[in-house]
Amino acid sequence: MKIIKQNILSLLFVFTFLLLPVIKIMAQEDTAAGTPVVKLHYYNNNNSIQYVILESSLKKNKVFTPQKNKSYALFLDQSTPENLIGNILTDNEGKAKVFVPPSLKAAWDAAGTHNFIVKEGEEEIISDYAITKSMLTIDTASEDGVRTITVTAMKWEKNKWIPASDVEMKIGIERQASILSAGTTETYTTDSAGKATVELKRDSLPGDVNGNYTLAARVEDNDLFGNILVEKNVPWGVPTTIDTNFFNIRALWTTRFKTPYWLLFMAYSIVIGIWGTLIYLIVQMVKIAKMGKTP
Amino acid sequence: MGNSAIIPADQITRDLLPQKFGTRGVIWTTILILTCMLGAFAYYRQLRYGLVVTNMRDYVSWGIYISNFVFFVAISLVGSLITAILRLANVHWSTPLTRIAEIIAVSAIVFAALIIIVDMGRPERFLNLALHGRIQSPIMWDVIVISTYFFISLLLLYFPLLPDLKIMIENKEKTSKWLYKLYRFQGSFWKGTKEQFRLSDKAINILCILIIPVAFSIHTVTSWLFATTYRPGWDSTNFGAYFISGAFLVGSGAVVVAMYVFRSAYKLEKYITELHFDRMGKVVVMLSLLYLYFNINEYLIPAFKMKKSEELHLEELFTGEYSKMFWFAIMVGMIIPIFVLIFKAGRKPLPMFIIGSMVVVGAWFKRYLIVTPTLLHPFLPMTNVPESFKHYFPSWEEWAIAAGSMAGVLLVITFFARIYPIIPIQETITEQTEHHENN
CATH class of the missing domain: 1.20.5 (Single alpha-helices involved in coiled-coils or other helix-helix interfaces)
Structure with a gap:
């Protein structure tokens, strides 16, 4: 028994040793050609503008290189000509953006969940990117000097809007290129009523000349809802005063x-x-x- | 002149009067005209299609044109060195070289101004500088100082030319009809009276004094176009002196090349002697050492501190993409000239010509290295920009325009030497007479 076991082990070792170059060659072939990677991202801004961004890249040696000028066809639910959202061409960054056209409004309204299909030539390369229709609303309250922001997440199910729980999002103030969290944590999650409430901890943030700034709530790459953004202007900032005197003095930077x-x-x-x-x-x-x- | 043999005045006149082009002269001029025409065609394309025909983009917005501009301004400074500084220092050996230096200065400064207009893309907007110019802007200072320097150089070329115009008018039979008319138009009033000489000498002395601060200003202001911009490689308080020392070096190199070419082409061995090459060789060594000193200052101190923003720029120059060009410019433009010219044998005409050419070529690449790599290393990283924004290599239109402008400079010098004596005749006669009387 022991001899048999030793022989099996020896055979396995020899087999593995012989197989190694084959595996290596296969790996090299895969690496040499690179693997195309196509991803979809759905966006819904302020519950009114829906669009999809397609991202195409080539994975080679663990490095992703954007695929420029690649053409794809994007469909809603079915890959038929009448369900064509658009024929798209990737830019230098390997990205292409397409809006859901008004011609598909009826199809869009007919269901709560939609499937986006991507075809490259005749080949269907994505067929399982499903999005459930959703919306975010933002409410504000100010009592006893305490300002609160309440964001409600809803999803369309069984022909009605129902609260969406456990949705993670950023809630805060729009700054240069991101959202500055209104409270003390980076993200917030909705409760069973679909609500997330944050007490504003950011005092004295500069606003525009009237003291307005924009509150925003953003859900990023959610498996069900994609990317959702809602914004609201509030007069909670410190008014910015424009120092016009700056250009009235005699200085090197003036006219x-x-x-x-x-x-x-x-x-x-x-x-x-x-x-x-x-x-x-x-x-x-x-x-x-x-x-x-x-x- | 450096040799003790006395040359009769009429022979000096005969030797130094302008000569018609020979076969080589015609070929040379034709090549220059064709190069200028190619440059003009490229510029037509740039006007027709816009600056997009160049490879300048958002980051490298100053490419080969501005490198050329800095090069021309630098080379033009030699007029002040040879004509003014040496004259005021009572150095007489440089007399035969003064007109060569002045015509190099005038032609280079003309094309420096033109190349700026080429770089503008919309040349008609140049007028806006006059209409809306701000005296706070270094660009405005540059325009003022370039036009002033051009005017002074022109006067410094014209005043010493007056006695020679008289000589050429007197030698009517040795010139063509239209040239005779030109000489009469420019200098028929010069009778060579004592009072005329007194006023002319006074004017030349004033110009010699005036041109030095203006020459220093012109290149200091050019350096400030860079130094007032907060960028890796340009953020230096040393830039004015660094540029001026480099300018004197390249100008002297150009004079050496011109000396050799005119000496060979017009058989001027008796007037541009080995002594002139020897002395100019010593001047070039001194200026190479001076420029090398400023280069060490410019690169060693930032490299010692190695601030993050400077690091990439210095790495690109020392070991990266531009390292070959950088070390070529340093070796060819400074180190090799120093080692060759410290030996007497290196200061003979032919080695001097080769070294002079190396200095000029090295200086051109040095200007390219001052302008381009810095623009490719902004403080904020380049993100979300097309790949073409991240590199710069001039398009054929840029090369053609740059070559055309260089041919233009050489063409002005060539035509000047065809029309006027390239060595001052009257001054040569006077100096020889004085030299003879003193001995």
Whole structure:
């Protein structure tokens, strides 16, 4: 028994050893060609604009390279001509953006969950990207100096809007390129009523000239709902005052009418001094010329 | 002149009067005209289709045109060095070289101004500088100082030319009809009276004094176009002196090349002697050392501190994409000239010509290295930009325009040497007479 076991082990070892180059060659072939990776991202901004971004790349040696100028066809629910959302071409970053056209409104309204299908030529490369229709609303309250933001997430199911629980999202104030969290944690999750409430902890944030800034709630890459964003303007910021006096002083950065006196004095002194001398020399030249013409 | 043999005045006149182009001259001029025409065609394309025909994009917005501009401004500074500084220092050996230096200065500064207009893309907007220019802007200072320097250089070329115009008018039979008319138009009033000489000498002395601060200003202001911009590689308080030292070096290199070419083409061995090459060789060594010193300052200190923003820029220059060009410019433009010219044998005409050419070529690449790599290393990383924004290599239109502008400079010098004496005749006669009397 022991001998048999030893023989099996030896055989396995030899087999594995012989197989290694084959596995290596296969891996190399895979690596050499690269693996195309196509992803879809659904977006719904302020419950009114729905669009899809397709991202195409080539995975090779663990590096993703964008696939430029690749064409795909995107369908809603079925890959038939009447359900065509659009023919799309990727840009330099391997991305293509397409809006759900008005011609598909009836199909869009007919169901709560939709499937996006991607075809490359005749080949269906994505057929399981399903999105459940959803919406976010944002409400604000201000009591006893305490400001709260309540975001409600709803989903369309059985022909009605029902609360969506356990939806993770960012809630905060829109800044340069992201959302500054309104409270103390990065993200918030909706409860069984589909609500997430945050107490505003950010005092004295600058707003526009009237003190307005934009509150936002964003769900990112949710398996059911995709990417959802809702925004609301509130007058909770500190009004920004534009210092117009900045351009009224005489300084190096102002217009030519506000040149500093010292610079004007220096520049014109030099220019007048040098060009004055040159004019003097021209006069000398004229004198020399006159001397030559006098008999 | 450097040799003790006395040359009769009429022979000096005969030797130095402008000569017609020979076969080589015609071929040379034709090549230059064709290069200029190619540049003009490329510029037509740029006007027709816009700056998109160049490879300049959002990041590299100053490419080969501005490198060329800096190169031309630099080379033009030699007028002030040879004509003014050496004259005021009472150095007489440089007399035969003054006109060569001045015509290099005038032609280079003309094309420096033109290349800026080429770089603008919309040349008609140049007028806006006059209409809406802000004296706070270094661009405005550059326009003022370039036009002033051009005017002074022109006067410095014209005043010493007056006695020679008289000589050429007197030698009517040795010139063509239209040239005779031109000489009469420009200098028929010069009779060579004592009072005329007094006024002319006074004017030349004033110009010699005036041109030095203006020359320093022109290249300092050019350096400030860079140094007032907060960028890796340009953020330096040393830039004015660094640019001026480099300018004197490239200008001297250009004069050496021109000396050799004119000496060979017009058989001027008696006037541009080995002594002139020897002395110019010493000037070039001194200027190479000076420029090398400023280069060490410019690169060693940032490399010692190695601030993050400077690191990538310096790495690209020392060991990266631009390293070959960088070390070529340093070796060819400074190190090799120093080692060759410290030996007397290296200061003979032919080695001097080769070294002069190396200095000029090295200087052109140095200007390219000052302009382009810095623009490719902004403080904020380049993200979400097309791949073409991240690299720069000039398009054929840019090369053609740059080559055309260089041919233009050479063409102006060539035509000047065809029309006027490239070595001052009257000054040569006077100096020889004085030299003879003193001995």
